[in-house]
Amino acid sequence: MARYRAVIVGAGRMAGTIDDEVVDYAACIRPYSHAAGYAEVPEVKLVAFADPDIAKARALQGRYGVPRVYDDYREMIAAEHPDIVSVTTPATLHAEIVIFAAEHGARAIYCEKALCCSLAEADAMVAAVEGHGVKFNTGTLRRWHPGMEQVRRMVEDGTLGHLNSVITYSVGSVLHSASHFFDLMLYWAGDPDVEWVQGTVTSPGFDPHAARWEEDVDATGIVQFANGVRAYLLSTAVWAEFAAIGTRCVVEVRNNGMEFQLRCRGNVGGYEEYLPAEFPPYERVSPTVRLIDDLVHALDTGGETRQGIRTAVKAEEIAFALIESHRQNGARVNVPLSQRDFWMHSH
Ligand SMILES: NC(=O)c1ccc[n+]([C@@H]2O[C@H](COP(=O)([O-])OP(=O)(O)OC[C@H]3O[C@@H](n4cnc5c(N)ncnc54)[C@H](O)[C@@H]3O)[C@@H](O)[C@H]2O)c1
Incomplete structure (x- = not known):
C-alpha cells in the first residue's frame, strides 16, 4: 500500500x-x-x-x-x-x-x-x-548495483584481505561521467574522507586561469583516502571498468558490470600469484x-x-580537486578545497 x-x-x-x-x-x-x-x-x-x-x-x-x-x-x-x-x-x-x-x-x-x-x-x-x-x-547507480555491492561486502568480510587500492580505468568528464566512478571508488573504500588529490586535466584547450568552464573536462589522477585506501583514476580507452585490489584477492569489473572476475592469492611453484576464483553469485535486482x-x-x-548528500559532495570535491591540482602544476591538494566558487557546466 x-x-x-x-x-x-x-x-x-x-x-x-x-x-x-x-x-x-x-x-x-x-x-x-x-x-x-x-x-x-x-x-x-x-x-x-x-x-x-x-x-x-x-x-x-x-x-x-x-x-x-x-x-x-x-x-x-x-x-x-x-x-x-x-x-x-x-x-x-x-x-x-x-x-x-x-x-x-x-x-x-x-x-x-x-x-x-x-x-x-x-x-x-x-x-x-x-x-x-x-x-x-x-x-x-553503481553504488546500488548488486554486483558492486557484492564487492563491497567482500571488502567488509575480509574476503579481499586488506583493501589496498581501487581503480577506475576511465574518468571521462569529471562531473557527468566520473561522478559515477568516483562514487564507486568511495563506496568500495567504505566512504572515507578524502585526504588529498593529485591530478591533471587531459582535455585539450582547458584554461586553468578561468573560474568558469563551459565544458566538463576529462582528467586523470590519484586520490588518497583518509583510511589509507588509494584510488587511481586512469584515463584509458577502456570505458567503465574497475578494480578493487586487496592483499588476498582482486576483483576486476569488466564491460560496465557485465562481468566480475575474482582472483585470489595461491601458490604457483613456490611463488604467490593471484589465481582465478569464482565470483560469488548475486541477484540481478534494479539499482x-x-x-x-x-x-x-x-x-x-x-x-x-546509505549514501547521503555528504558522500555525494565527496565525489564533487574529487572532481574540483583534480582541476585545482592541475591549476597548481600537479601539486597534491588537500580536501576539502578552500576555493569553492569555480563552476563547471555539466548536462
Ligand atoms: N544515473 C544515470 O545512469 C543517468 C543516465 C542518464 C542521465 N542521467 C542524469 O539525469 C539528468 C537528466 O539527463 P537526461 O539524459 O534525462 O536529460 P533529458 O534532456 O532527457 O531530460 C532533462 C529534462 O529536464 C527538463 N527541464 C529543463 N529545465 C527544467 C526545469 N526548470 N524544470 C523542470 N524540467 C526541466 C528538460 O525539458 C528535459 O525534458 C542529468 O543530470 C544526467 O546526468 C543519469
Whole structure:
C-alpha cells in the first residue's frame, strides 16, 4: 500500500524513457528510470511530472498513468506536497531545485548526478538538505548495483584481505561521467574522507586561469583516502571498468558490470600469484529500485540513507580537486578545497 507520494522534476530520459535505450544492454538492470523505478516500489505512488516542455511531461503522464503534470516545478511542489522529489533535469539546475524542494516540505530527494556544478552550490545543497532533515540519494547507480555491492561486502568480510587500492580505468568528464566512478571508488573504500588529490586535466584547450568552464573536462589522477585506501583514476580507452585490489584477492569489473572476475592469492611453484576464483553469485535486482527502497527505509525508520548528500559532495570535491591540482602544476591538494566558487557546466 503506497504511503509516500513522489513527483519528478524533468520529464526526459532519466525521468522515464531511458529504459527503452537499454533493453538489450545487460550492464543496466531495469527498471532504470525514476518513473519505472517508482512503479515497482509499492510504498510509493508517483503523482506528477513537471517540465517546461509540457509535451514531454504529458507523454510520460500517459506512459506511467500519472494523475497530473505541471510546466513549473515550484507550482507542482507547492500544490502536491510530495514526500519524495526526484530531480532529473540537467545538472546545472540540480542545486536550485534541490534547495527549493528541501525548503518546501520534501522529506526525501532522489537527485540525479552530477550533484551540481560547483562546490559553493554543493555547500548550499548540504545546508538546505541537512537543515530540513531531508533524506537524500544521488543517481550514481553503481553504488546500488548488486554486483558492486557484492564487492563491497567482500571488502567488509575480509574476503579481499586488506583493501589496498581501487581503480577506475576511465574518468571521462569529471562531473557527468566520473561522478559515477568516483562514487564507486568511495563506496568500495567504505566512504572515507578524502585526504588529498593529485591530478591533471587531459582535455585539450582547458584554461586553468578561468573560474568558469563551459565544458566538463576529462582528467586523470590519484586520490588518497583518509583510511589509507588509494584510488587511481586512469584515463584509458577502456570505458567503465574497475578494480578493487586487496592483499588476498582482486576483483576486476569488466564491460560496465557485465562481468566480475575474482582472483585470489595461491601458490604457483613456490611463488604467490593471484589465481582465478569464482565470483560469488548475486541477484540481478534494479539499482534504481534499491535506491528508492533505501529512501523509503530512511523515511520509515527516521534513519540515514546509505549514501547521503555528504558522500555525494565527496565525489564533487574529487572532481574540483583534480582541476585545482592541475591549476597548481600537479601539486597534491588537500580536501576539502578552500576555493569553492569555480563552476563547471555539466548536462
Ligand atoms: N544515473 C544515470 O545512469 C543517468 C543516465 C542518464 C542521465 N542521467 C542524469 O539525469 C539528468 C537528466 O539527463 P537526461 O539524459 O534525462 O536529460 P533529458 O534532456 O532527457 O531530460 C532533462 C529534462 O529536464 C527538463 N527541464 C529543463 N529545465 C527544467 C526545469 N526548470 N524544470 C523542470 N524540467 C526541466 C528538460 O525539458 C528535459 O525534458 C542529468 O543530470 C544526467 O546526468 C543519469
